[in-house]
Amino acid sequence: MIDYTYTILIPLIPLLMFIFLGLTGHKFKAPTQGILGTLGLLASTLLSYYTAYQYFFNSIKVDGAYQKIIGFHTLWLQFTDTLYIDLGVMLDPISVMMLIVITTVSLMVHLYSIGYMKGDKGFSHFFAFLSLFSFSMLGLVIATNIFQMYIFWELVGVSSYLLIGFYYEKQSAVAAAKKAFIVTRFADLGFLIGILILSFNTGTFDFQLLTNPHGAAILKGGSIAFMGLSTMTWAMILIFMGGAGKSAMFPLHIWLPDAMEGPTPVSALIHAATMVVAGVYLVARLFPVFAISAPSGLEVVAWVGGFTSLFAAVIACTQIDIKRVLAFSTMSQIGYMMLALGVSGYGGEHGLGYMASMFHLFTHAFFKALLFLGAGAIIHAVHSNNMTDMGGLRKHLPITHITFLVACLAIAGIPPFSGFFSKDEILVAAFESNKALFLIEYLVAGLTAFYMFRLYYNIFWGKQTVYHATPHEAPATMTLPLIFLAIASATTGFIPFSKFVTSDGLPFETVTEWGIAIPSVLIALVGIAIATVLYYKPTEIPSKMAHALGGFYKSAYHKFYFDELYQFVTHKIIFRYISTPIAWFDRHIIDATMNGIANVTNRVSNAIKGFQSGQLQKYAYVFVSGVVVLAIIFIYLLKY
């Protein structure tokens, strides 16, 4: 038996670094805080790799399946034998995989930020917040029970708020941070209700008990029906609502484009690789419950994922801000992951979708982080976010150019880069279960290739812009992460993922289905070709096409007016008809009661303060009258 107690250090080191940097960071000169933060993350990364090595290669397997191992736990609150909340570390194929992803990407972002945030006056607390975020996310993935996951879920939300609103003097950044926090918090309402229903029906919070396919918990609550769906289905749909909020699924997606107001390393870490996949991770973690007790919930997951990926891809084709394009691209790719989970079965070969989703999560983290960090380097060089200000940068930023190209090829799904393998598995899983969803995903694959290469050509080829200051390549601290992530994007496709991460722990063999793979590569090449024709050299075709599509193009550019719709609903309807009367009630009735009590007390006190008037004769009068009254009482009424 291997002792995994050291795994508690993996989240704890960033936490300690957060406390240390938060309290004393300003005393050091930059870039010491950055180096300290990076060293902390490096320690966590090495520990995660070691844990992964131990877990995947040396741990004991039962019937050939990977087991859930509790590395460390302490009991916090106990309600009954099965209903308890504890804090601990659970090692499981997906949690170990996530440990690797989070620590690696976070380490790259830390290293990158030393160069990117140089000179910023918030340098030290940026690293503190990054460490806090790393701690929260790590705690989330190793959670042993659903309540611990919820606690870290909220912590992740808080860290995200702090990091998006990092440039707190900018009005738009503050508004974006608030929006992100409020939307995810609203989604967490559903999550909490789902947790309560789930734990009430099954009697436990613990993941091992909940997700045991042969256990008692998973079968409870399947029969009671409420509005046509069983309670378990409702619970899982509500829990999915929480996941959808965090992962920016439609209709809770509105916060993700605005969250690009944060610094670019933040976008890379949080909104590409880690926080937004928390929803996918949640569904994966509870996958046995979904698959066995609430299959209709899985349908909801699949359709939401599918619709979001199409929706986001269409909008991404029209955006001009490069970070917004990447944000919508993230939304679309996460749609892929959700869809893959939704169409998956449970156990062995049926769990292909599950495996594909996790594989795509793994590869997507690397190439999306690479895309964002590359975008950061470009913004750093050009000092603008808009595609229209860029063009012909390939001569000025060679390393960024090559790594960005690698990432674009990976996301488009061109072999031998990693995106091809993971996306191919998803398409196979979708084809096997739901042809309609398969077609949607097939179309989205083409759109993905198209808008990514539109982005690429507009930045690095296109028109020859004359720049005010010659853009220079980023410093080494920024390019090293880019190179590392590019290597990862190129090579991780070859990892035999199905041997490690599957729905029930049993490894299985996957075979490349050429019947699906070749058409997917073809449509990606078609997308790239169209993009090349339109954008390789500056032409009139894009603007003519925009005019031709007219209203549709305009509404796609404005993200289909969902922000305005939500704004309308909240301001005109909720605020006016619900909040205002309640505020009136609070101010005029509750406050008035309190004030009234104070006023009455005041007046009574004013009235009786005459008793201490200092007037001697009044005192004597009260004295004499009192004696007379007492005499009457005692002599005539009580008859002493």
Add this chain to the structure above:
Amino acid sequence: MYQEIPLQYFLIISTLMFFIGIYGFLTRRNLITMLMSTELILNSVNINFVAFNRYLYPDQFQGHFFSIFIIAIAAAEASLAIAIIINIYRRINNINVEEVDEMKY
């Protein structure tokens, strides 16, 4: 004599004098007139003691002596009260009892 004038007459006199003194204490504004009302009260008590002594306990002297002591104390108290009144007069230049109200809320 003691059959012609029953004890109750003395008691009535002393009660009336007592309550008239109290009325004066509550109503008068000048500190010296309040002092005079206090003397009335003390005198009424004296009459009471002496009357009881003579009528009910003619062979004992307690009432008589107590009255002597009350007179002595009343004299002492009056002199001290005059001293205080003079001091107040020096401070606020009048001796209206309503002006002396500093120990209030």
Add this chain to the structure above:
Amino acid sequence: MVLTGNQFMFFLFAAIIVLFSILTVTSRRILRAATYLLFVLISTSGLYFMLNYQFLAAIQLTLYAGGIVVLIIFSILLTSHINQKFEPVDWKKKVSAAIAVIAGAIVCLTAILQFSFHANQAIAKEINMDVIGNSLLNYGENGYALPFEVISVLLLAVMIGAIVIAKKKKE
């Protein structure tokens, strides 16, 4: 009806006492109030004479009428204008004080008058200076040495106190 001499004297004194005490408390000129008080005290002393307490009556005249009233008149001269007329008192104060006082008087009188006191027929002990002097310094039976000493200490304290309070502060 026929009044005996004692009864007549008693009613005279009683009338003077009640009438002049009412005038004392309601008079609007201060010197007149002092004078009325003097008359009350003299009548009281007359009552003591009637009750055969000559020493006490003498003390009453000397101390009260001769000492305290004179002291009061001195202080009147020191502290206010003699001819100043008092303003009438607020009628609310008068009414409320009158009600309290009348109620108190009624309670007291009804309490007292329900008992029928009979004069004790025992032989009265004669009080003369001999007896008084002996009793005042006697520390045994029927002795009042202790109150005597206490009174002397009290008088000392009052003397010192009066001097200290009424003294003019040095500038």
